[in-house]
Amino acid sequence: MKIRLSPLAGPALLAASALLAVSGLALLAARTLHSSAAVPPPASAPLAAAPPPTVQAAPMAPAARAEMVCSFSNADAVASQVQGADGGQSVVVGDRTYWLFGDTLFLPASGKQIEPNSIAWSSGDAPGRCPKLRYHARDGVAVPFIPKDGSLTVWPAGAFPVDAHSFDVYTVYVYGSGPYAYWIGEVGLARVDTASMRVETLSRRLWDASSGFEDQVIGAQPVDSAGGYLHVILQTQGGDHLLARVRPADVADARAYAYWDGAGWSPRPAAAVPIWPHARTTDPLARIASYDDGGSIAYNAYLRKYVAVVNDGIGKIAARVADRLEGPWSAPADWIDCSGHRAAGGPRLLQPVPASATRDGRRPRPLPHLHAHGRIRRGGISHRAGAAGRGAGPGALSAGAVIRRRGAWTARS
Numbered sequence: 026m027k028i029r030l031s032p033l034a035g036p037a038l039l040a041a042s043a044l045l046a047v048s049g050l051a052l053l054a055a056r057t058l059h060s061s062a063a064v065p066p067p068a069s070a071p072l073a074a075a076p077p078p079t080v081q082a083a084p085m086a087p088a089a090r091a092e093m094v095c096s097f098s099n100a101d102a103v104a105s106q107v108q109g110a111d112g113g114q115s116v117v118v119g120d121r122t123y124w125l126f127g128d129t130l131f132l133p134a135s136g137k138q139i140e141p142n143s144i145a146w147s148s149g150d151a152p153g154r155c156p157k158l159r160y161h162a163r164d165g166v167a168v169p170f171i172p173k174d175g176s177l178t179v180w181p182a183g184a185f186p187v188d189a190h191s192f193d194v195y196t197v198y199v200y201g202s203g204p205y206a207y208w209i210g211e212v213g214l215a216r217v218d219t220a221s222m223r224v225e226t227l228s229r230r231l232w233d234a235s236s237g238f239e240d241q242v243i244g245a246q247p248v249d250s251a252g253g254y255l256h257v258i259l260q261t262q263g264g265d266h267l268l269a270r271v272r273p274a275d276v277a278d279a280r281a282y283a284y285w286d287g288a289g290w291s292p293r294p295a296a297a298v299p300i301w302p303h304a305r306t307t308d309p310l311a312r313i314a315s316y317d318d319g320g321s322i323a324y325n326a327y328l329r330k331y332v333a334v335v336n337d338g339i340g341k342i343a344a345r346v347a348d349r350l351e352g353p354w355s356a357p358a359d360w361i362d363c364s365g366h367r368a369a370g371g372p373r374l375l376q377p378v379p380a381s382a383t384r385d386g387r388r389p390r391p392l393p394h395l396h397a398h399g400r401i402r403r404g405g406i407s408h409r410a411g412a413a414g415r416g417a418g419p420g421a422l423s424a425g426a427v428i429r430r431r432g433a434w435t436a437r438s
Contacts, residue, residue: 084330086346086358095155101145105160105167106135110143114246116184118192118219121146124158125181125194135166141178144170146219161222171215171224177201182212183246185255190220193227193276195245195257209243209262210234214277227277232259236279237294240265248322248331248350256350257282258300258322265299266320268350285351301333301345301354322350334360 098109112127129143145167147156160167171194173179182195193216201207211233216225232242240261248256254270261267268285275281283290284297291297320335330346335357337343343357 083353083355084346084348086344086355094153097158099155101158101160103132105145105162105165106132107143107160107167108132112142112180114181114183114194116186116192116194118186119189121148121219122150122156123184123192123217123219124156125184127180128178129167129169131166137166140167140169141173142169142171142181143167144181144217144222170217170222171196174198174226174229176210177207182244183257184217185247185250187216191216191218193217195231195247196226197244198229209241212242212245228279231277231279232294238267238297239263239295242267245269246321249324258320259297260320263305264303266301266303267297268300269297300350300352 110126110129145158176198184194240263244260259267286296342361
């Protein structure tokens with residue numbers, strides 16, 4: 026199935042970016058419009074150093090249209106008994122792209138219901154083509170790759186390559202008693218050897234509620250390595266995005282990180298300021314309207330700008346651009362508007378929640394957990410949905426997208 030949204034006028038050039046929605050297990054492609062033929066972006070290694078641009082006023086974000094490329098709830102998943110998963114971070118290591126999933130639901134034949142995480146890999150990826158996923162599995166059933174280590178569950182956050190056969194991944198440890206009664210305890214760091222799939226814990230606790238930030242850090246996404254530093258976006262419980270940097274050799278030492286304070290780099294977590302403004306409110310309805318859960322940033326060599334794929338409220342996926350990670354960042358330009366399709370009866374990605382209220386045992390609602398992550402392939406941008414509970418909004422375990430079409434709810438899992 027392919028979904029195409031109405032074209033938006035825009036001056037920017039973006040040849041072949043990709044948007045990934047993993048809670049709905051759907052791969053989407055986004056392209057901006059231009060009168061001349063688009064030139065493919067030049068190949069660049071993941072986390073490649075970006076050229077130092079000049080400081081200037083906030084640019085205008087590109088407008089785009091999007092179409093569904095494929096569903097990840099396909100034969101690849103069924104082959105490993107996977108019904109659905111959230112998360113969907115990705116990292117290129119050697120000639121493979123590794124896909125990192127959070128909560129993973131299984132088909133009945135697997136003999137189990139849920140695992141805290143899973144991992145798959147693909148190779149030969151190309152824009153507009155569905156990756157062929159091969160899951161890390163035992164006896165034909167996908168298995169977790171990061172141990173819970175005493176927590177309720179553990180989710181993989183952002184990852185970055187170390188060498189041709191390993192990568193480091195920030196780990197989010199979650200505590201509580203169930204899908205709606207939980208909290209994030211700390212963010213750590215682990216190293217994955219892709220040859221053996223062995224995982225070494227480098228730091229069990231990099232940041233937690235006592236680290237000194239105005240709001241607790243609940244996620245981390247590496248963006249690039251420039252000037253001898255790894256730059257990392259930190260997401261807070263309140264929905265802000267902070268910028269940190271660290272020497273790669275010291276990545277497992279929380280004391281080695283410095284934080285952007287609006288004018289320079291400070292070793293004090295309390296000095297960190299958001300890289301773009303985020304509305305704060307205690308009113309539940311107002312929080313939905315200003316929803317900003319996650320935000321994936323990558324340097325796009327084609328645009329020669331950093332691109333952040335974010336939420337613009339609860340029903341839209343938008344993009345911001347900037348010449349520097351520190352900003353200034355553009356206002357968000359909407360790329361996908363899920364809310365407008367309901368009245369028209371068109372496709373709309375939703376998230377199922379535990380049975381409580383409808384004729385089919387599922388209460389459909391707008392999918393709030395739309396994140397993005399760096400590059401699924403060199404020069405591309407991926408967007409994912411999922412990561413239940415990693416932001417200010419409510420969390421839920423997802424078993425695949427629910428698409429409303431012609432008045433019927435159909436589970437894609």
